[in-house]
Amino acid sequence: MERTINFLKYKNIIFSLSWLLVVFFIVLTIVTGGFNWGIDFVGGYKIVASFQDTGVNEGTIRTLLRDFDPSVQRVGDASRNEYIITTKLEVSDKKPVAATQNVCLGKNDMLKKTLFEKYPQITFVSVENAGRPELYRLKIRFSSSSVNEALLKDQLKDYDVKISRSGSTAANEFIILADFARMNQDEVQGVECGVEHLKLTLSSRHSGVKIQSEETVGPAIGEYLRKSAWKLTLLAIILMSVYLAFRFEIKYSVGAMCSLVHDIAMSIAFCGIMGIEFDITILAALLTLYGYSVNDTIVVFDRIREINQLKSKITFTEIINKGITQTLVRTILTGVATLYTLSVIYFVGGETLRDFALVMIFGILVGTFSSIFIAPPALLWWEKWRSK
Amino acid sequence: MTRGMLYKTIFIVSLIVIAVLLILPTLGTKQMEIRFVDSATAENIEAIKKKFSGGGYTLTENGMVIIVSGTNITDAIMNELKNFQGVSDVKILKHWVERVFLAKKINLGLDLQGGMYLSLQANFAGIEQKLGRKLTESDKTEITQQALELIRNRIDKFGVSEPSIRPRGNEAIEIQLPGVKDPAGVKKAIGTTGSLEYRLVDDKYSNAASVWFNENFRDEQISDDPLEQKTLLAGISKTIALPDTMELLFYWERDKNTGAIRPAYPIALLREVAVEGTDIKEAVVDRDEMQQIVVSFKTTPEGASKFAKATAPENKGKRLAIVLDEKVRNAPHINETISSGAGNISGGFTYDEAMTLARIIKEGALPVDLKIVEERTVGPSLGQDSIEAGVKAFAIGLLGIFIFALLYYKLGGLIADIGLIMNIIFTLAILSLLGFTITLPGIAGFLLSVAMAVDANVIIYERIKEELRKGKSIRIAIINGFNRAFWTIFDANLTTLLAAFILLQYGTGPIKGFAVTLFVGIMVSMFVALYVTRFVYELISLNKKMNKLSL
Numbered sequence: 053m054e055r056t057i058n059f060l061k062y063k064n065i066i067f068s069l070s071w072l073l074v075v076f077f078i079v080l081t082i083v084t085g086g087f088n089w090g091i092d093f094v095g096g097y098k099i100v101a102s103f104q105d106t107g108v109n110e111g112t113i114r115t116l117l118r119d120f121d122p123s124v125q126r127v128g129d130a131s132r133n134e135y136i137i138t139t140k141l142e143v144s145d146k147k148p149v150a151a152t153q154n155v156c157l158g159k160n161d162m163l164k165k166t167l168f169e170k171y172p173q174i175t176f177v178s179v180e181n182a183g184r185p186e187l188y189r190l191k192i193r194f195s196s197s198s199v200n201e202a203l204l205k206d207q208l209k210d211y212d213v214k215i216s217r218s219g220s221t222a223a224n225e226f227i228i229l230a231d232f233a234r235m236n237q238d239e240v241q242g243v244e245c246g247v248e249h250l251k252l253t254l255s256s257r258h259s260g261v262k263i264q265s266e267e268t269v270g271p272a273i274g275e276y277l278r279k280s281a282w283k284l285t286l287l288a289i290i291l292m293s294v295y296l297a298f299r300f301e302i303k304y305s306v307g308a309m310c311s312l313v314h315d316i317a318m319s320i321a322f323c324g325i326m327g328i329e330f331d332i333t334i335l336a337a338l339l340t341l342y343g344y345s346v347n348d349t350i351v352v353f354d355r356i357r358e359i360n361q362l363k364s365k366i367t368f369t370e371i372i373n374k375g376i377t378q379t380l381v382r383t384i385l386t387g388v389a390t391l392y393t394l395s396v397i398y399f400v401g402g403e404t405l406r407d408f409a410l411v412m413i414f415g416i417l418v419g420t421f422s423s424i425f426i427a428p429p430a431l432l433w434w435e436k437w438r439s440k
Numbered sequence: 441m442t443r444g445m446l447y448k449t450i451f452i453v454s455l456i457v458i459a460v461l462l463i464l465p466t467l468g469t470k471q472m473e474i475r476f477v478d479s480a481t482a483e484n485i486e487a488i489k490k491k492f493s494g495g496g497y498t499l500t501e502n503g504m505v506i507i508v509s510g511t512n513i514t515d516a517i518m519n520e521l522k523n524f525q526g527v528s529d530v531k532i533l534k535h536w537v538e539r540v541f542l543a544k545k546i547n548l549g550l551d552l553q554g555g556m557y558l559s560l561q562a563n564f565a566g567i568e569q570k571l572g573r574k575l576t577e578s579d580k581t582e583i584t585q586q587a588l589e590l591i592r593n594r595i596d597k598f599g600v601s602e603p604s605i606r607p608r609g610n611e612a613i614e615i616q617l618p619g620v621k622d623p624a625g626v627k628k629a630i631g632t633t634g635s636l637e638y639r640l641v642d643d644k645y646s647n648a649a650s651v652w653f654n655e656n657f658r659d660e661q662i663s664d665d666p667l668e669q670k671t672l673l674a675g676i677s678k679t680i681a682l683p684d685t686m687e688l689l690f691y692w693e694r695d696k697n698t699g700a701i702r703p704a705y706p707i708a709l710l711r712e713v714a715v716e717g718t719d720i721k722e723a724v725v726d727r728d729e730m731q732q733i734v735v736s737f738k739t740t741p742e743g744a745s746k747f748a749k750a751t752a753p754e755n756k757g758k759r760l761a762i763v764l765d766e767k768v769r770n771a772p773h774i775n776e777t778i779s780s781g782a783g784n785i786s787g788g789f790t791y792d793e794a795m796t797l798a799r800i801i802k803e804g805a806l807p808v809d810l811k812i813v814e815e816r817t818v819g820p821s822l823g824q825d826s827i828e829a830g831v832k833a834f835a836i837g838l839l840g841i842f843i844f845a846l847l848y849y850k851l852g853g854l855i856a857d858i859g860l861i862m863n864i865i866f867t868l869a870i871l872s873l874l875g876f877t878i879t880l881p882g883i884a885g886f887l888l889s890v891a892m893a894v895d896a897n898v899i900i901y902e903r904i905k906e907e908l909r910k911g912k913s914i915r916i917a918i919i920n921g922f923n924r925a926f927w928t929i930f931d932a933n934l935t936t937l938l939a940a941f942i943l944l945q946y947g948t949g950p951i952k953g954f955a956v957t958l959f960v961g962i963m964v965s966m967f968v969a970l971y972v973t974r975f976v977y978e979l980i981s982l983n984k985k986m987n988k989l990s991l
Contacts (some may be wrong), residue, residue, distance in 0.1 A: 332950075335951075339942060353901065358924075
């Protein structure tokens with residue numbers, strides 16, 4: 053027979069320290085400004101754009117787009133020159149929404165947008181009024197010679213434009229005289245409008261801007277998703293406790309719930325402290341963790357219950373210690389296997405899954421810890437309290 | 441070996457064979473047929489060839505048709521090719537397994553193949569204002585269903601194949617378009633309200649068109665491209681010498697499996713509009729005296745006289761086509777003059793068919809305008825990056841676990857590894873069978889479920905070791921090990937299943953992919969660990985001479 057490790061020896065200290073840490077994490081989250089809600093939950097827009105201009109960095113983009121109050125973050129290695137640009141609609145704060153968000157594209161902007169969509173390599177040399185209010189002269193330049201007047205005319209067939217070359221054929225410069233008098237304005241509003249503006253601002257300043265991906269979430273959907281998220285978390289906890297109560301005696305359910313709540317609080321607070329953008333993917337990670345947390349605890353408790361049924365003369369404390377010890381190899385092996393796969397996802401699974409993997413890694417560590425140091429003491433205390 | 445064991449062997453082996461067949465359409469070589477227009481130039485064809493040079497594709501050229509074979513062939517690539525100059529049609533050919541079995545290939549999510557996801561909502565506030573009352577939940581459901589019908593009617597305007605359109609709850613509609621080229625155009629097509637009108641059918645020319653169509657076009661599928669459909673109709677009109685007062689349109693039928701509508705046959709209509717969509721006030725599904733399902737409608741006072749004229753005795757026996765956005769969706773016969781401003785449309789409808797028709801008619805009475813409340817667009821190159829990252833993570837993750845199991849459990853590890861491979865095959869097979877979509881988080885969920893599958897093996901093996909240490913015989917240790925581990929594994933996995941199930945209810949797009957793979961993966965891992973692996977050990981323990989178990 054192997055030696056039994058006395059896991060419960062320092063239970064008071066470890067248990068209270070851990071819960072203190074939870075409280076500390078939560079306070080820290082609140083003090084540092086709460087959660088970094090992603091656009092899934094508050095509405096807003098997010099684009100991934102790559103630039104050909106080499107002078108671009110996070111700072112220059114932030115300055116260029118200051119009206120949009122964006123967060124800018126580089127993706128991948130520097131040579132790709134690729135950035136995630138996010139603008140959120142503020143919901144909790146009463147802060148005025150960035151001024152540009154409700155002013156949508158003018159007719160002039162529509163033309164620029166069309167040009168940019170067809171020719172990402174375009175450079176806008178100048179845009180000026182040509183006498184009448186709705187008559188504009190645009191000077192544009194292309195980096196390749198594949199564009200000619202006829203092609204350009206065809207691409208802009210929805211507009212009332214006259215196109216002529218400026219300078220020699222080699223210059224690849226064109227003058228577009230655009231008459232907007234008879235053009236209807238497209239109705240684009242809200243978030244849609246904001247993102248169009250942002251893209252236009254980027255493409256007017258830099259040539260060769262490529263939009264790799266684009267997400268917009270309206271404020272109503274954001275609210276809907278946020279409410280559902282809370283409902284789901286609650287539902288998960290309720291269903292799991294119902295199952296536990298059904299399959300185990302009440303004392304085991306209490307222990308498992310105690311560690312579940314510990315893990316939930318700890319991992320949510322972790323997202324807060326790390327400033328992890330809280331989106332649907334993170335929610336998925338958290339829900340999976342709740343499952344894992346209970347899973348891990350059940351394996352330990354199952355063994356404790358089994359030893360308890362043997363009706364040997366040892367105390368309940370010893371039974372618990374024995375149970376933990378006997379399942380320790382499994383706890384460690386499974387933890388290592390899961391942590392390993394998550395680390396792989398973290399390092400090679402791509403940008404989208406990095407935060408997901410990080411939250412999972414932390415959560416699995418906490419979940420493994422709590423199934424040894426949080427759930428068993430709770431089980432013991434409940435048992436002692438009941439048998440008084 | 442006992443008879444029972446023989447049956448088990450046959451059962452497990454056939455499961456593996458079926459599973460491998462089911463995943464062939466997904467992982468095996470796929471074929472795509474690219475058809476060129478007759479006027480396509482050598483450069484046009486060269487451009488296609490260049491696109492598929494490298495990447496492990498093989499091309500077979502046969503006149504104006506190129507067949508591309510390779511493993512990386514997606515809907516997004518197909519839709520992208522449709523925009524190439526000189527290309528007339530692109531089709532992904534069905535794998536023979538897809539024809540023989542009910543298997544579908546696992547689709548790539550938009551995050552992996554690139555494309556556009558939209559979530560739309562009807563402008564409820566606007567409708568409330570128009571009706572002058574608050575909308576109830578069932579009103580909202582009905583309006584959303586009507587909008588859904590309208591969107592399905594417009595699929596061709598999106599210019600992509602394999603779009604997915606479905607309601608989310610009762611308030612929103614989700615559209616997923618793989619590889620969309622012109623997002624602005626799609627948004628514009630969605631933003632416009634539907635045009636509904638009622639026009640008389642000319643039977644003589646309709647018959648002539650049908651005859652021609654049946655002779656020349658019976659076995660071919662009509663192209664998805666609206667431009668080609670128009671060319672086809674113009675061609676038929678010319679052949680049958682259709683007068684200028686008439687117009688040839690397609691009659692569209694709904695595909696029962698996909699819910700999408702497809703052009704079925706041409707039909708000749710008078711150009712003159714008999715009744716406007718707005719002339720009808722309401723339409724509901726009802727039953728007539730014969731207890732048949734009918735769509736009953738009421739007209740506006742103004743519409744009543746138009747309807748009376750359209751259904752006048754001289755038109756009796758003719759058909760009145762219901763045309764939504766230039767597509768004929770139904771053409772009931774006129775049985776009697778309707779002058780009261782109320783009538784029935786009968787035609788042996790099922791309830792669903794009648795609902796669809798009522799919704800189409802309502803679109804004229806109460807047009808729904810839709811707004812985009814959520815949009816996610818992923819470019820093809822980002823999608824490709826994601827696939828590579830996902831596959832790489834999966835491969836490295838799997839390899840590590842394999843080695844880990846081998847090192848730690850030796851022969852037992854080898855059996856566990858075989859179990860893991862079966863896990864992967866079975867999971868993919870189930871995903872294929874259900875026609876699921878795999879996303880990047882889905883790949884992560886898959887990998888995670890493999891880690892969980894290891895857990896089941898660890899629990900069992902540790903148990904067996906313990907039994908052996910207690911001095912039990914190998915045979916008894918194996919039996920006890922599996923028996924004792926059963927409930928532990930069951931209880932433990934059930935909670936994770938619960939979490940995945942909840943997520944499934946909530947998730948959209950990528951997250952749904954995660955929940956699905958996690959759910960299916962865990963179910964499969966329980967089956968493999970508790971049934972298949974157990975069987976392997978039972979076989980091993982038959983060997984009475986064995987006195988040491990390598991674990």
